[in-house]
Amino acid sequence: MHPAMLMAMVLGLASAGSVFAQDAAPQEAPSAQTAAQVDDAAYEQTLRDADALIKDGKPGKAYALLEPLEFAHAGEEHFDYLIGIAALDSGQPDKATFALERVLAVNPDSAAARLDMARAYYQLGDFSRAKTEFLVVSQQDIPGTARANIEKYLDEIEARESGSNTRLSGYLEGTAGHDSNVNFSTSQSQILVNAIPVGPIALAPANIETADSYRGVAAGGEIRHNLNGNWQLDAGADWRKRAYNFQNQFDTVGLDGRAGVAYAAGAERFRMGIADGRNRLGGLLSYDTAGINGEWRHVFSPANQANVFLQQAKYRFADVLMKPNDFDQQTAGLGWVHVSVDGRATVSGNLYRGTEKDVSNLVTTATPSGGRADGPKRFSGFRLGGQVAAGDRTILFLNGGVQVGNYERLNPMFLQLRNDRYSDLTAGASWSFSKRWTLRPQLNFSRNSSNIVIYSYIRKDVSLTIRRDFW
Amino acid sequence: MNTVKSITGVLAACLMLMGSQASYAAIAGKVQFANGSVQLVNVSGKSHALRKGDAISESDTIATGKDSSAQVRMADGGLIAVRPDSELKFDRFAFSGEQDGNEKSFFRLLRGGMRAITGMIGRVHKSNYRITTQTATIGIRGTDHETYVVVPGSALAATVPTGTYNKVNTGGTVMTTGNGAVNIQPNQMGFSGAPNQAPQLQPVNLSIFTVPSAPAPQAKTGPNQVRASVVVDNVVLGQVFIPATAAATAPGSNIRAPIRGQYQTGGITAPPQTQTIVF
Numbered sequence: 035m036h037p038a039m040l041m042a043m044v045l046g047l048a049s050a051g052s053v054f055a056q057d058a059a060p061q062e063a064p065s066a067q068t069a070a071q072v073d074d075a076a077y078e079q080t081l082r083d084a085d086a087l088i089k090d091g092k093p094g095k096a097y098a099l100l101e102p103l104e105f106a107h108a109g110e111e112h113f114d115y116l117i118g119i120a121a122l123d124s125g126q127p128d129k130a131t132f133a134l135e136r137v138l139a140v141n142p143d144s145a146a147a148r149l150d151m152a153r154a155y156y157q158l159g160d161f162s163r164a165k166t167e168f169l170v171v172s173q174q175d176i177p178g179t180a181r182a183n184i185e186k187y188l189d190e191i192e193a194r195e196s197g198s199n200t201r202l203s204g205y206l207e208g209t210a211g212h213d214s215n216v217n218f219s220t221s222q223s224q225i226l227v228n229a230i231p232v233g234p235i236a237l238a239p240a241n242i243e244t245a246d247s248y249r250g251v252a253a254g255g256e257i258r259h260n261l262n263g264n265w266q267l268d269a270g271a272d273w274r275k276r277a278y279n280f281q282n283q284f285d286t287v288g289l290d291g292r293a294g295v296a297y298a299a300g301a302e303r304f305r306m307g308i309a310d311g312r313n314r315l316g317g318l319l320s321y322d323t324a325g326i327n328g329e330w331r332h333v334f335s336p337a338n339q340a341n342v343f344l345q346q347a348k349y350r351f352a353d354v355l356m357k358p359n360d361f362d363q364q365t366a367g368l369g370w371v372h373v374s375v376d377g378r379a380t381v382s383g384n385l386y387r388g389t390e391k392d393v394s395n396l397v398t399t400a401t402p403s404g405g406r407a408d409g410p411k412r413f414s415g416f417r418l419g420g421q422v423a424a425g426d427r428t429i430l431f432l433n434g435g436v437q438v439g440n441y442e443r444l445n446p447m448f449l450q451l452r453n454d455r456y457s458d459l460t461a462g463a464s465w466s467f468s469k470r471w472t473l474r475p476q477l478n479f480s481r482n483s484s485n486i487v488i489y490s491y492i493r494k495d496v497s498l499t500i501r502r503d504f505w
Numbered sequence: 506m507n508t509v510k511s512i513t514g515v516l517a518a519c520l521m522l523m524g525s526q527a528s529y530a531a532i533a534g535k536v537q538f539a540n541g542s543v544q545l546v547n548v549s550g551k552s553h554a555l556r557k558g559d560a561i562s563e564s565d566t567i568a569t570g571k572d573s574s575a576q577v578r579m580a581d582g583g584l585i586a587v588r589p590d591s592e593l594k595f596d597r598f599a600f601s602g603e604q605d606g607n608e609k610s611f612f613r614l615l616r617g618g619m620r621a622i623t624g625m626i627g628r629v630h631k632s633n634y635r636i637t638t639q640t641a642t643i644g645i646r647g648t649d650h651e652t653y654v655v656v657p658g659s660a661l662a663a664t665v666p667t668g669t670y671n672k673v674n675t676g677g678t679v680m681t682t683g684n685g686a687v688n689i690q691p692n693q694m695g696f697s698g699a700p701n702q703a704p705q706l707q708p709v710n711l712s713i714f715t716v717p718s719a720p721a722p723q724a725k726t727g728p729n730q731v732r733a734s735v736v737v738d739n740v741v742l743g744q745v746f747i748p749a750t751a752a753a754t755a756p757g758s759n760i761r762a763p764i765r766g767q768y769q770t771g772g773i774t775a776p777p778q779t780q781t782i783v784f
């Protein structure tokens with residue numbers, strides 16, 4: 035056990051014992067003085083330990099350290115402020131406001147307590163009082179970063195107030211970039227196929243790695259409606275288009291829609307949703323997706339939350355030559371998100387497993403028994419990511435993942451069971467150069483390594499996106 | 506004579522024991538914070554200044570002056586805050602440490618405001634916790650709520666209607682009058698103007714439920730350093746979490762178009778022919 039915890043327990047037991055019991059008989063004066071000095075030193079050390087724990091991102095431990103001392107030391111400004119922020123940062127805004135009320139009763143000028151009080155009101159969903167206190171504290175002498183954060187809170191409160199129970203959001207993006215592999219293809223122009231031992235087979239030019247520059251545009255919107263304190267409905271859609279300068283047969287257009295219902299109570303949040311997508315390639319319908327998904331999210335504290343998710347999706351191709359690739363996909367996973375003590379950095383990750391079942395009954399040369407040439411697939415993978423605020427207007431982000439896929443049917447052409455290892459990495463920055471405008475330079479690297487060469491590729495995509503958010 | 510003395514002695518001892526037991530049981534809570542002018546008025550009408558650590562017994566009333574406030578830690582673990590310029594009577598309190606149905610926590614708010622985070626009483630037997638005012642009774646269905654009574658002649662009465670206001674922070678309450686009841690959810694406010702009027706939900710009135718006093722002009726900001734950004738700010742800092750779901754599209758579906766290959770057949774016994782295959 036942490037020595038500070040032990041000391042706090044001892045001090046706490048002493049304090050707690052005195053709350054509803056007779057006071058102990060006074061001791062001899064010199065002993066009492068010595069004991070008081072020891073107690074004072076231990077108490078000061080406890081405050082320092084609690085402060086360090088909060089700064090170290092362990093507010094729950096800090097609160098546990100201070101809570102047994104609350105009765106004895108309530109009314110001392112520094113103690114009340116520490117226990118208040120420990121409660122706030124550990125997800126107990128109601129207890130935070132109780133402690134911070136004491137600070138502000140004694141010292142209404144405390145900008146530190148008032149700012150955290152406003153945050154606590156916001157966490158309680160009391161946006162009116164949060165707004166009042168944010169506005170008051172913004173008139174006081176506070177750092178620029180705090181002022182910038184207050185503006186974000188006030189914007190958020192204004193959006194909530196204007197939309198009552200319904201909230202709309204939307205965006206428009208324009209992108210310019212360069213894609214080293216517009217067709218996700220191997221760099222080899224000739225391959226060997228075991229089932230056709232006549233020599234190398236020349237791949238069609240459309241199936242050999244090709245680079246091109248592109249322009250893109252995207253737009254999307256979302257609506258959220260609160261039915262009551264627990265239930266929320268949401269629906270949204272995203273449309274995106276990418277047009278290559280020369281390789282127009284690989285121009286893409288995608289439209290994805292989603293809707294769901296969420297239930298939140300305390301630290302738990304559940305969501306069930308449906309998703310639907312339509313994708314075009316080179317001006318022709320390419321494939322449709324449709325699926326359902328569910329998620330259970332548990333909030334351990336403002337700094338940590340975990341989730342479990344399930345997805346079921348159908349992928350259906352339009353081109354008759356692509357129809358054998360139709361599949362149904364199921365995915366299950368676990369995720370985690372951690373926010374840094376100062377709220378300016380986030381790391382997250384998830385682990386998942388899934389299956390793809392090929393569902394086509396078309397028989398072709400490559401699929402003599404129907405289904406996909408490589409058959410069903412089992413896959414598992416992980417994704418990791420992080421982002422950090424750099425200054426008041428910029429967020430740097432980095433995320434990536436690895437997925438291993440093992441197919442279950444011997445490929446009739448290559449006479450092999452296909453095994454893939456897919457990995458990707460994205461790095462970039464998001465610079466909000468004004469309230470609703472963002473500039474996002476981004477670099478993406480992806481690679482699929484397969485024992486069947488036609489499925490192997492390396493792709494590098496560098497882009498610059500400008501985004502305008504609405505509402 | 507000796508027998509009479511003995512009986513009297515035993516009776517006196519019993520009465521003392523009962524008295525001591527009764528006074529112990531009737532301690533509702535103790536003051537953990539008192540700021541400004543905070544008075545305790547006991548059942549016989551005697552009053553004295555309330556200090557940190559003082560016990561609050563059943564039937565005691567706490568009266569706060571202007572810019573004064575107090576917090577009481579209840580024996581069942583609950584917390585009570587008494588707002589400035591308020592009078593709160595601890596009508597009835599019984600708690601043996603068990604939620605056996607005999608526990609009780611009844612308050613009477615005579616004027617001004619209070620906030621309560623409930624303790625063990627009311628968790629199981631919700632009817633054993635209530636706050637009564639001149640115009641309404643408030644029962645709990647949750648943990649954290651605030652009640653305010655605006656009386657005629659008070660400063661607030663010049664700007665808002667007199668009556669009882671109840672705001673819920675977390676959990677829920679039920680405001681009841683002789684003419685109906687209304688359930689109050691988090692961040693809603695109930696209002697009752699008179700005992701014979703139906704209570705109703707109204708938008709939260711910040712002139713009633715604003716707690717901290719404003720800072721003085723040119724105020725120094727106090728000994729604690731302002732925290733410019735903290736963990737809870739992530740809800741508004743534009744933190745876009747990586748989607749909880751797996752990669753949206755599995756690599757297999759990155760096949761964007763049919764993969765075609767060509768090879769030659771014949772050549773010696775027959776004219777060479779180009780064959781096309783779709784993988």
